[in-house]
Amino acid sequence: MTPVPGSVDGVPGAAGEPRHVVTLTVNGVVRSARVPARRLLSDFLRHDLGLTGTHVGCEHGVCGACTVLLDAAPVRACLLFAVSVDGCAVTTVEGLAAPDGTLHPVQQAFGECHALQCGFCTPGFLTTVAAFLEQNPAPDEEEAREAVSGNLCRCTGYQNIVAAVRRAADLRAASSAGEGDRP
Amino acid sequence: MTTRLVGERVPRSEDARLVTGRGTFVDDVGHDALEVAFVRSPLAHARVRDVDVTGALDVDGLVAIYTYEDLPPSLAEPLPLLIPHPALTEPRTGYPLAKGEVKHVGEAVVMVVAEDRYRAEDAAERIVVDLEPLPPVVGVENAARAERLVHADVPGNVSAHMVQEVGDARAAVESAPHSLELHLAVERSASMPLEGKAVHARWDDDDSSLRVYSSTQTSTSVRAALAAKLDLPLAKVEVIAPDVGGGFGVKIVHPWPEEVLVPWAARQLGRAVKWTEDRREHFVSSAHERGQVQTVRVGFDDEGRLQGLDVEILHDNGAYTPYGIIVPIITATQLLGPYKPGAYRVEFTSLYTNTVMVTPYRGAGRPQGVFAMERTMDAIADRLGLDRAEVRARNFVRPEEMPYDQGLVFQDGRPLVYDSGDYPASLEKLKKLVGWDEFATYREQARAEGRRVGIGLACYVEGTGVGPYEGGHVHVEPSGRVLVATGLTSQGQGHQTMLAQIVADELGVPFDDITVTTGDTRRFGYAVGTFASRTAVMSGNAVALAARTVREKALRIAGEALEADPGDLEIVDGVVRVKGSPAASVPLRTVAVLSNPLRYSFDEESRRATQFAVGGDMSKPPVAEGDEPGLEGREYYSPTQSTFANGMHAAVVETDPDTAEIRVLRYCVVHDCGTLVNPQIVEGQIHGGVAQGVGGALYERMVYDESGQLLNASFMDFLMPYASEVPAVETDHLETPSPLNPLGVKGAGEAGVIPGMALLASAIEDAEGFRITSMPISPSELFALRARFAAGELEPVRRDADTQEGAF
Numbered sequence: 004m005t006p007v008p009g010s011v012d013g014v015p016g017a018a019g020e021p022r023h024v025v026t027l028t029v030n031g032v033v034r035s036a037r038v039p040a041r042r043l044l045s046d047f048l049r050h051d052l053g054l055t056g057t058h059v060g061c062e063h064g065v066c067g068a069c070t071v072l073l074d075a076a077p078v079r080a081c082l083l084f085a086v087s088v089d090g091c092a093v094t095t096v097e098g099l100a101a102p103d104g105t106l107h108p109v110q111q112a113f114g115e116c117h118a119l120q121c122g123f124c125t126p127g128f129l130t131t132v133a134a135f136l137e138q139n140p141a142p143d144e145e146e147a148r149e150a151v152s153g154n155l156c157r158c159t160g161y162q163n164i165v166a167a168v169r170r171a172a173d174l175r176a177a178s179s180a181g182e183g184d185r186p
Numbered sequence: 187m188t189t190r191l192v193g194e195r196v197p198r199s200e201d202a203r204l205v206t207g208r209g210t211f212v213d214d215v216g217h218d219a220l221e222v223a224f225v226r227s228p229l230a231h232a233r234v235r236d237v238d239v240t241g242a243l244d245v246d247g248l249v250a251i252y253t254y255e256d257l258p259p260s261l262a263e264p265l266p267l268l269i270p271h272p273a274l275t276e277p278r279t280g281y282p283l284a285k286g287e288v289k290h291v292g293e294a295v296v297m298v299v300a301e302d303r304y305r306a307e308d309a310a311e312r313i314v315v316d317l318e319p320l321p322p323v324v325g326v327e328n329a330a331r332a333e334r335l336v337h338a339d340v341p342g343n344v345s346a347h348m349v350q351e352v353g354d355a356r357a358a359v360e361s362a363p364h365s366l367e368l369h370l371a372v373e374r375s376a377s378m379p380l381e382g383k384a385v386h387a388r389w390d391d392d393d394s395s396l397r398v399y400s401s402t403q404t405s406t407s408v409r410a411a412l413a414a415k416l417d418l419p420l421a422k423v424e425v426i427a428p429d430v431g432g433g434f435g436v437k438i439v440h441p442w443p444e445e446v447l448v449p450w451a452a453r454q455l456g457r458a459v460k461w462t463e464d465r466r467e468h469f470v471s472s473a474h475e476r477g478q479v480q481t482v483r484v485g486f487d488d489e490g491r492l493q494g495l496d497v498e499i500l501h502d503n504g505a506y507t508p509y510g511i512i513v514p515i516i517t518a519t520q521l522l523g524p525y526k527p528g529a530y531r532v533e534f535t536s537l538y539t540n541t542v543m544v545t546p547y548r549g550a551g552r553p554q555g556v557f558a559m560e561r562t563m564d565a566i567a568d569r570l571g572l573d574r575a576e577v578r579a580r581n582f583v584r585p586e587e588m589p590y591d592q593g594l595v596f597q598d599g600r601p602l603v604y605d606s607g608d609y610p611a612s613l614e615k616l617k618k619l620v621g622w623d624e625f626a627t628y629r630e631q632a633r634a635e636g637r638r639v640g641i642g643l644a645c646y647v648e649g650t651g652v653g654p655y656e657g658g659h660v661h662v663e664p665s666g667r668v669l670v671a672t673g674l675t676s677q678g679q680g681h682q683t684m685l686a687q688i689v690a691d692e693l694g695v696p697f698d699d700i701t702v703t704t705g706d707t708r709r710f711g712y713a714v715g716t717f718a719s720r721t722a723v724m725s726g727n728a729v730a731l732a733a734r735t736v737r738e739k740a741l742r743i744a745g746e747a748l749e750a751d752p753g754d755l756e757i758v759d760g761v762v763r764v765k766g767s768p769a770a771s772v773p774l775r776t777v778a779v780l781s782n783p784l785r786y787s788f789d790e791e792s793r794r795a796t797q798f799a800v801g802g803d804m805s806k807p808p809v810a811e812g813d814e815p816g817l818e819g820r821e822y823y824s825p826t827q828s829t830f831a832n833g834m835h836a837a838v839v840e841t842d843p844d845t846a847e848i849r850v851l852r853y854c855v856v857h858d859c860g861t862l863v864n865p866q867i868v869e870g871q872i873h874g875g876v877a878q879g880v881g882g883a884l885y886e887r888m889v890y891d892e893s894g895q896l897l898n899a900s901f902m903d904f905l906m907p908y909a910s911e912v913p914a915v916e917t918d919h920l921e922t923p924s925p926l927n928p929l930g931v932k933g934a935g936e937a938g939v940i941p942g943m944a945l946l947a948s949a950i951e952d953a954e955g956f957r958i959t960s961m962p963i964s965p966s967e968l969f970a971l972r973a974r975f976a977a978g979e980l981e982p983v984r985r986d987a988d989t990q991e992g993a994f
Contacts, residue, residue: 019246049213054207065901122209122678152908
């Protein structure tokens, strides 16, 4: 974080609020932008970096649509300032699939189980569940439901989301078993 | 043969973009746009004395500030009354920016445009709006007392008063062997999509044209309104509903103040301008629904058969009535459900209050109507000591009585005639699914464990697929790609998938070759919108008809190319071939080329259609009379009346004897929406509807204080259910195809939410043993009711004959 007091876009003395260079590793790529201290991480990702897959549903940390992974842990991007996470690694929904486009097991499972309708809350569920399965690779029904019970969805009634969590766990197990078989 | 796709659980084509972050919602469009923030009224009712913007003028990044005085004449008028009705004698709509007076907290007074939203809000908070408070009207019963007025020129706060009557209901109640009177109340809730409203507008000064992206349920009608309000030719206005993050009714209202102001500002400023509603704005400036107070008088015979039903409804329409009186009309008509009421009289009074306006939210007045009817059914069963399911069955319209005319006028101005349905069969399925007849045993076991459980059921009939029409366009491109367009919009219901399934079957092309576009006026200009569970019925049939037209044309052209009778041809996997000798074939993409006689070729394939290549009969013109070039078809579907879907829900609840916490242990749904196009999508619609029904029954309410402040305008305080609150739903389908349309479909979108309040009231009443008359119900309210019951202030409910006898 490099404060540039009293300047706009690095022009010293220009009117406007101070801006700060924020550098993050987003989905494996180093990205920088110069933003005011009050810029929310959610707005930074969406509007400064153009990663509009992260959605904003309430701006007070309740709905979970803006959930991203910060150094692999799920956080609400609408409750963080971009400057306060300078230097961190962030994974957004755009970074879940493999570089060759192969879907993450959670993405695959959400489609298979019809776990999304309008898709607005979906990125927050996907990131949340991806992190959850790293901690608990084989959840039972109750654990799967608990894992997604901090995110709001107005379309699905959650039943298929819970099913997708468990389906993702199966897909993930199958794919890592497959990798283990390789010579 | 190509596998038939209608009826299959085809995975959604929408999902690939939505699970990878590549969806396009309005706020994802246009990163260089100026952004808008509004100064909104902090008071429910006040006179605007002055707006002082001087403090905001030196805010960095400020571009413009607009108040009512800045608006051009066409925007200085009240917003449109969308649905006039003769009974709506005192319609009132708001202005885009308040003119002299504000009528609810959240009403827009000043529009600020700045380089970004942060700075727009900086400027907005420095603007001083000087308000002189006026006495607010809050609560429908206060509105009815009319000691204060919302609109000084609307006497009694009454916007509309309407009576519909079949037979002499009051006399029938009077003369019936038994009669009851119920006083019921339902509180407000709201659609509350995860994405709020949003508008992005771009003015092209060179072309004098406007492109608007709006998170709307009707792009064609927004376009018409904008062209009128901004005095532009329709051809110079494009409106696109891109991916929309849920609607549930609130986004069918249009044009919202922001929907006309943002495009106007874009033209004024020559810059792209956008506004993205934040959550608090959505709570206080969009729309709510549900709030009603009802009085039911019912007369019935010894068997529990209705002889007369007399219902009076006070309906809270909030501060304005742009969407007319559709909600109370639907309550008044759909209240009847699957039953024959004997004589029926329904009277509603729609009243102004100084609160956010009331417009349809999923279910659109039906949840309240079903609450009234089903509470009545339970009360009759209780009075006569009969099984609640049996009382309902005795009052059903029988399958052999279809089509059944209820003798009323429905929300589309047409007769309320049920087209089909087998209600006794649905009830039998439901009883089996939930184990209705075995519940008494379960209750005994639970009681032995110190647990308190109850069972309930509720039935509804839903008029779906209202007109006037929708259209479909199917175009086979020379590449073989099939482009399908319909004008109505999608908010996550899977319309792209569902419509592609229909076209794949009708045309005989692979699903993956089809691209469906909805809600884009560049592709289809005539449409009504997405509401009233109408897409499968209206656009489904329209694209089916358009695909049939294309198919017919393809067979004719291919018949000429193959020198075969079109009647001997079929289309399989995108290839037209002679039945029985598939070697004689021509791909549909080649037929598309041949359909358009060319002078100029542009590639190898198109050479086949050029003038020296086609040959043919020189006495005929290249494009036959009455024909047109291109392999495409456009058709409209316009039905004479709605189709009537139905369903029945049952639930088992457990109430904590100490804390009064309410848990839904089981939730069972039997649903009949005619032919199922995609069972997975229909089940998804039901699951989502049930979640909203449970939310509306147990958690969600709009808490206004007496001054008209909405006290719970955030997701922290308005309790939308999470996964931890929504029960697993067990579903069973009955398919009674509608005789009214080619596909036999009925709507499914709203169904799940409709009986929720009625159902859980029934189940909680069964668990507790006293009457539940008001919803939603919280644990603390249930706790208070228990205390009143213990004090003898509440009448006990006599138990059902079926589920148990004499247990309480």
